[in-house]
Amino acid sequence: MKKSDFVVRFAGEGGQGVVTSAEGLAQAxxxxxxxxxxxxxxxxxxxxxxxxxxxxxxxxxxLSSGDHLDVLVCFNEAAYETHHGEVGDxxxxxxxxxxxxxxxxxxxxxxxxxELAKSTGNARAANMVVIGALAHLVGMRQExxxxxxxxxxxxxxxxxxxxxxxxxxxxxxxxxxxxxxxFSVGELASPEPPDYEQILVNGNTAVCLGxxxxxxxxxxxxxxxxxxxxxxxxxxxxxxxxxxxxxxxxEIESITALLGGGFAGKKAMTATAxxxxxLMSEGLGLAWMAEIPLVVVNVQRGGPATGLPTxxxxxxxxxxxxxxxxxxxxxxxxxxxxxxxxxxxxxxxNWAERYQGPVVVLSEHALSERNQNIPKPNVDExxxxxxxxxxxxxxxxxxxxGEVSPMPIPGGPGGYVANGSEHDGMGDTTHLGSxxxxxxxRRWSKIKLLEDGDFEAxxxxxxxxxxxxxxxxxxxxxxxxRLVASGEDIGWxxxxxxxxxxxxxxxELRRKDLVLVPELNYQxxxxxxxxxxxxxAESITQYTGLPFKVGDLVDxxxxxxxxxxxxxxxxxx
Amino acid sequence: xxxxNPEYDxxxxxxxxDFGVRRAIEAAVQQRNVATGQAMSNTxxxxxxxxxxxxxxxxxxxxxxxxxxxxxxxxxxxxxxxxARPELNVMAVAGDGDFLSIGMEHIAPQAGRNLxxxxxxxxxxxxxxxxxxxSPTSEQGMVTSSTPFGKLEEQVHPLSLYLxxxxxxxxxGLSSKVKDVTRMIVEGMEHPGFSIVHIQSPCTTYNxxxxxxxxxVKKGIEPMAWAVPEDHDPGNLDAARALVQGxxxxxxxxxxxxxxxxxxxxxxxxxxxxxxxSTRELIDALxx
Numbered sequence: 061m062k063k064s065d066f067v068v069r070f071a072g073e074g075g076q077g078v079v080t081s082a083e084g085l086a087q088a089x090x091x092x093x094x095x096x097x098x099x100x101x102x103x104x105x106x107x108x109x110x111x112x113x114x115x116x117x118x119x120x121x122x123l124s125s126g127d128h129l130d131v132l133v134c135f136n137e138a139a140y141e142t143h144h145g146e147v148g149d150x151x152x153x154x155x156x157x158x159x160x161x162x163x164x165x166x167x168x169x170x171x172x173x174x175e176l177a178k179s180t181g182n183a184r185a186a187n188m189v190v191i192g193a194l195a196h197l198v199g200m201r202q203e204x205x206x207x208x209x210x211x212x213x214x215x216x217x218x219x220x221x222x223x224x225x226x227x228x229x230x231x232x233x234x235x236x237x238x239x240x241x242x243f244s245v246g247e248l249a250s251p252e253p254p255d256y257e258q259i260l261v262n263g264n265t266a267v268c269l270g271x272x273x274x275x276x277x278x279x280x281x282x283x284x285x286x287x288x289x290x291x292x293x294x295x296x297x298x299x300x301x302x303x304x305x306x307x308x309x310x311e312i313e314s315i316t317a318l319l320g321g322g323f324a325g326k327k328a329m330t331a332t333a334x335x336x337x338x339l340m341s342e343g344l345g346l347a348w349m350a351e352i353p354l355v356v357v358n359v360q361r362g363g364p365a366t367g368l369p370t371x372x373x374x375x376x377x378x379x380x381x382x383x384x385x386x387x388x389x390x391x392x393x394x395x396x397x398x399x400x401x402x403x404x405x406x407x408x409x410n411w412a413e414r415y416q417g418p419v420v421v422l423s424e425h426a427l428s429e430r431n432q433n434i435p436k437p438n439v440d441e442x443x444x445x446x447x448x449x450x451x452x453x454x455x456x457x458x459x460x461x462g463e464v465s466p467m468p469i470p471g472g473p474g475g476y477v478a479n480g481s482e483h484d485g486m487g488d489t490t491h492l493g494s495x496x497x498x499x500x501x502r503r504w505s506k507i508k509l510l511e512d513g514d515f516e517a518x519x520x521x522x523x524x525x526x527x528x529x530x531x532x533x534x535x536x537x538x539x540x541x542r543l544v545a546s547g548e549d550i551g552w553x554x555x556x557x558x559x560x561x562x563x564x565x566x567x568e569l570r571r572k573d574l575v576l577v578p579e580l581n582y583q584x585x586x587x588x589x590x591x592x593x594x595x596x597a598e599s600i601t602q603y604t605g606l607p608f609k610v611g612d613l614v615d616x617x618x619x620x621x622x623x624x625x626x627x628x629x630x631x632x633x
Numbered sequence: 634x635x636x637x638n639p640e641y642d643x644x645x646x647x648x649x650x651d652f653g654v655r656r657a658i659e660a661a662v663q664q665r666n667v668a669t670g671q672a673m674s675n676t677x678x679x680x681x682x683x684x685x686x687x688x689x690x691x692x693x694x695x696x697x698x699x700x701x702x703x704x705x706x707x708x709x710x711x712x713x714x715x716x717a718r719p720e721l722n723v724m725a726v727a728g729d730g731d732f733l734s735i736g737m738e739h740i741a742p743q744a745g746r747n748l749x750x751x752x753x754x755x756x757x758x759x760x761x762x763x764x765x766x767x768s769p770t771s772e773q774g775m776v777t778s779s780t781p782f783g784k785l786e787e788q789v790h791p792l793s794l795y796l797x798x799x800x801x802x803x804x805x806g807l808s809s810k811v812k813d814v815t816r817m818i819v820e821g822m823e824h825p826g827f828s829i830v831h832i833q834s835p836c837t838t839y840n841x842x843x844x845x846x847x848x849x850v851k852k853g854i855e856p857m858a859w860a861v862p863e864d865h866d867p868g869n870l871d872a873a874r875a876l877v878q879g880x881x882x883x884x885x886x887x888x889x890x891x892x893x894x895x896x897x898x899x900x901x902x903x904x905x906x907x908x909x910x911s912t913r914e915l916i917d918a919l920x921x
Contacts, residue, residue: 090921259919272912278717300909304716304900309742313709316702320679320713323700324721328713342703350700433921439913454674454696470677470698470714470721477689477699488690489701490640 062249065118066198067126070190071143072135072156074102074111077187081133082113083431084191088208089117089200090260090433093253097398098262098431099125101606104285104369110138117198119249122432123534127609130245131197133190135173136160152243154193169241176233182226192234199247205231257436263401263427264289264331266434267357268297270405271329273439275446276355277303278326280317282310282336285369286425287359290331311336315343315356322352323478325449325469327409331357334376335366337383345384347418348503350478350487351459351467353447355408360424360530362605371605372426374530375581377589380420381559387500391415391510392559394422396533399434400556401427403442407513407557410445415506416467422558424580426531426607450474457485459499464506513557515565519544523573524621525551527597529558529586532608536578539613550621558586561593569595576600576620578613643687646761648841650808650834651684654755657811658726659692661818665722673697676722677714681707681731684761684836688726705735708743711750712896719897722822725752730760733769733789743827744799749895751821751828755808756791757836765839777839791831792877792887796870802828803873803887807846807858808835810884817886826895833858833882846882861885 068085070078079100086096095118103109116126128148134140137160140153147153147167155162157170171193177186188209195205209227214220261269268290271279279298281291291307298305304321308314314330321328332340337358347354360376362368381392391411395404401423408419450456450466456474458465468474477487482499484490519525528536533554540552553569555562569575569590575597577587584599591597600616602608645651662676676697680686682704689699702710707725715723727736732754743750759777760766766779769789776783795803802824804817814832821828835842848856861883866872873888894902910918 258921259916260921261919265919269912269916272915278713280713297910297915299900299904299907301904303904303909306716306900308709308712310738312706313712313739313742316706316709317713317716319702320700320710320715321717322713323710324677324714324717326717328717343706346703350702436916436920439916468698471675471718473674475674475696475698477701479699479701480703481701484638484640486638487699487701488638488641489643489687491642492640495640 063246064120064249065116065122065126066130066245066248067114067116067128068131068133068194068198069112069114069129069143069146070133070135071110071112071139073108074105075107076135077190078111078135079113081187081190082115084187084208085115085117085194086431087212087260088191088205090258091208091211092204093251094118095120095122095433096431097122097125099426099607100429102370110142112139112143117248119252123538124610125607127611131194133194150245152197152245154190154197154238169237169243171234171237176237177230180226180229180233182223182230185227185230188227188230189234192231193238195231196235196238197243197245199244202231202235254435258433259436260431260433261398262429262431263395263398263423264359264429265293266398266401267331267405267421267423268293269437270402271355271409272298273437273442274327274406274409274444276327276329276409278318278321278328279305279330280308280314280321280328281330282308282314282332284333284336286361286428287331287333287336287357289428290357290359311339312343315340318354319343319347319350319352322347322354323350323470327353327413329355329357331359333359333361333369334363334379337376337380341383344390344418345386345388346480348384348388348390349480351416351503352418352478353412353416354418355405355412355421356418357405357421357423359428360422368605370425372424372531372607373580373603373605374424374532375585375603376422377558377581377585380422381589389559390418390420391507392420392422393556394530394558395427395556396528396530396554398427398430398432402437404556406442406444410443411510413445413447414464415509416447416464417506422530424531459483459487459502460485462498462502462505464509507560511560511563513555513560513562515553515555515557515562517565517568518552519549520551520568522549522551524549524576525553525569525572526576526578526617527553527569527590528578532578532580535608535610535613538610539617542610542614543617548618548621550617566593566595569597572596574598574621576617578608578617580607641690643690645684645687645691646836646838648837649684650757650832650836651688651755653808653811654753654814654832654834655688655691657814657818658688658724658753659694660811660815661822662697662722664815664819665822671722675720676724678724678726679707679710679714680726681705681728681736683728683731685726685728685731685755705731706739707731708736708739708748708752711752712743712748715748715750716897716900719749723750724822725750727752727754728761729754729756729758729770729791730768733791740795740800741798744801746896746899747801747826747893749826749897751818751824751830753818754791754829754831755834756831757834757840758842759836759840761836761839771840790877792883793874795829795831796874796877796888800829801826801890801893804828804830805882805884805887806830806832807884808832809843813884820886824889825891826893857881858884861887
């Protein structure tokens, strides 16, 4: 029987082509109608260090990066030592015999990646040698890859032809080595190309594109893993007349520049990670208090402090929702897939403009670097909102009403003081208790405008529900589908709108006997928030710096959802 | 119009130097509006936190837009407003604690960018609003509520610091000399780049330096403040440095360099080299 998906891991040193191999495989596969998802993890250093990437290719949309490896490609011996235990029983290990030799020939074969590449006259084609071998191992037609190479290297340069020739030759050599080895992991079923247009994109770029569609015209940022790529993308692609894009001197400058830009009428955004987000606390409180629209993207990594800069975790939910002192709870959208990264950015701007305040997009490392094929967003059909602006006379009481009110823009009428101190209608500082009551209630009342988030709900009659958030959606979904297929009575709820939660979803969750929340943190942050709303929620936690494995989730959800069974859980209420 | 707002209960102490600075700011903005034909709504005054921060509420007459932000961060908020709308006249008002202690980190980058705003710094050598702690410009050895055994740190010399950091317009004033300060602020607003008007603005409650600055014939006190000589060339950086390295406080225009491009021009130039693409084009480039 033909197989419906394959998981390939590339492991070695940074700079050996580990990342380009995985992305190349994903590009080639998606161009011929397969679905693909990559996962990357690498050390926080410029050169070298142990790096691995994984590509999962499938005939249907990919939900997780895959538990077991069909093929492990080892660029060096350390990679073999670290990863060979994750190769499935029928899996194959391809190793770089130019670097080391293995005695085991039951599951592995060696080829000299670099020598084979050099023999083509192109020493940089080692990753193509590897892809050629893979093409044979997983039974993918060679034409797929020939077409990919030709397309990729046709760049209108004088040496295009030579580069294409050497890369094709490198793939042929790798394929020949794999054929001689006699190994195969089966044949991938023919692709079923989607009947819609697609793009291949990673989470960080999807956020950028969403922001651009939403009309972002002010970006200030500071480099920090894993959000740096957003700054780089913006610097390269966003500058245009009337748009300000700049690398500033700290995250404090980022958030305060956004405050100025948002106050002056711009749609302003920054992207950062935990440490930078912490520095923005005071500014975020000011944005809430002075009612200034802006969007902050927090691409989570392992924390606290410097933590695990290049690993994934979902431990910034509390910190992002409650970043500042005082009565503040920020609207927050946490995308769960690469596709949702795009829509989260659009929604975040729409929310910020609508309620006139700060909105957090809570992404995470696993999404940020993940390349995936997604339906191409149809920009003609995705609504974009703009804030109410004031066009009356001077003397306007900008903060007086009990609800959102038109915002004056400097240069226009309605001069006021945007004030971080408690203030009266015109923004002048006041310490009257009655004003603090009025303004506190005004600020909180605006959150009701954001209760339009949609959500997914399946098997809603079940008294037990799985409710993941953020990037744990994919593995949780795959686990849920397996559990349902095996006859478990279990429900599914999901939303990326974590604050405010869609009220109807919250109402349904309150009626459940048990809500299980897979999440990558120690405290069980989302289940804790759900419990504060009266939901009987418990977390299934993991804090290894890596995403959930589907198999683990299947076991843990299954155990936890049986009333009499042992509840394996990482948190107590 | 906050001075007449009954709810607004903040008051500067009698004799506070900030009253003079307020009159100078009001006069300077009005003069500028007359000269340029611009409306008051084209001016934005951004404050940090401290006695000086209340400036945004105490300006009399027709009101500019104001921003009463967070301690130390007036400059990057200025940057946000100015780069969002370069046509606006953007000012910062700050005290020595706000600008030179918590806010110090923001001076250098704005100087490097030559952000086209005017910062008015009110220096009283003390934290007034929190009732008299030592500030960066307090003298070494000064006894305050937070330095009961005398301030251990050496004093920051702001004018010298601004020149070192590359601020392209530096003027020094005294709050009681309102006309001079007005002229400096007008020039600072006209200056195509980052201007700082640093004003000695004594705190009559915690650090009353009027007598020291102006001197007293009766008490035999030589004035600390002295006028910048008429033959000083403000275009000469070495001369400016020499001026601020002497003793006392020079009053007048210290330094002015109009040859450096303001930040908005640098951005405009960069944008001409960037090839702006539509969102649709950017998405299509990723098509499978």
